[in-house]
Amino acid sequence: MAEDQRLFEALVRHAATTGFAERAGVAPAEVTAFFDRLRSTLGLPPPAPATTLYLHTDGAARGNPGPAGIGASISEESGAIVASVSRYVGENTNNFAEYHAVIAGLEEARSLKPEVLHIRLDSLLVVNQVKGLWRVKEKTLMPLVARVHELLRHFAHWDIAHIPREENGEADRLANLGIDQHGG
Helix, strand or coil: CHHHHHHHHHHHHHHHHCCHHHHHCCCHHHHHHHHHHHHHHHCCCCCCCCCEEEEEEEEEECCCCEEEEEEEEEEECCCCEEEEEEEEEEEECHHHHHHHHHHHHHHHHHHHCCCEEEEEECCHHHHHHHHCCCCCCCHHHHHHHHHHHHHHCCCCEEEEEECCHHHCHHHHHHHHHHHHHHCC
8 A cells, every 4th residue: 555655646746747737738726636536536645745846937028028927836746736926027028027937936935935846947048047057148137046046045955947838837827817917
């Protein structure tokens, strides 16, 4: 039974972290509900409280610069979404929006106090600038990079990685929702 539990939790984590729901064309909440029903049917105990969270962020600008929005989705290892952010950030560039999405997501994640935070986004520029692999050439982005680094100090363990756009569907939806709700 312990081996079944271990395999089941590995399957849940895999589905949650690989963009399974987006590729399958279903809402992440539907996948979470399915696994909860399956767990109950199999008689498996509930998972231990999540201390690892996944933060997916995205920024969008229509026109670049243009009406811009941010989206951030925070989920448990099971894929259950525990918090989200969707906001309009004015007439700005896509890079500005990408950074503000990371900042808003980190601020929200900080309140949840995870032991480990995995940050995922589809902006290779932001990922590599935050990692220090690429220089920040645009002066307006320098204070935003500094704010991201300041917020990251609040997390004992974190990593940041680039993911394909297809695996960032919920954050993209939230960023566009921020623009749409403003009338952009």
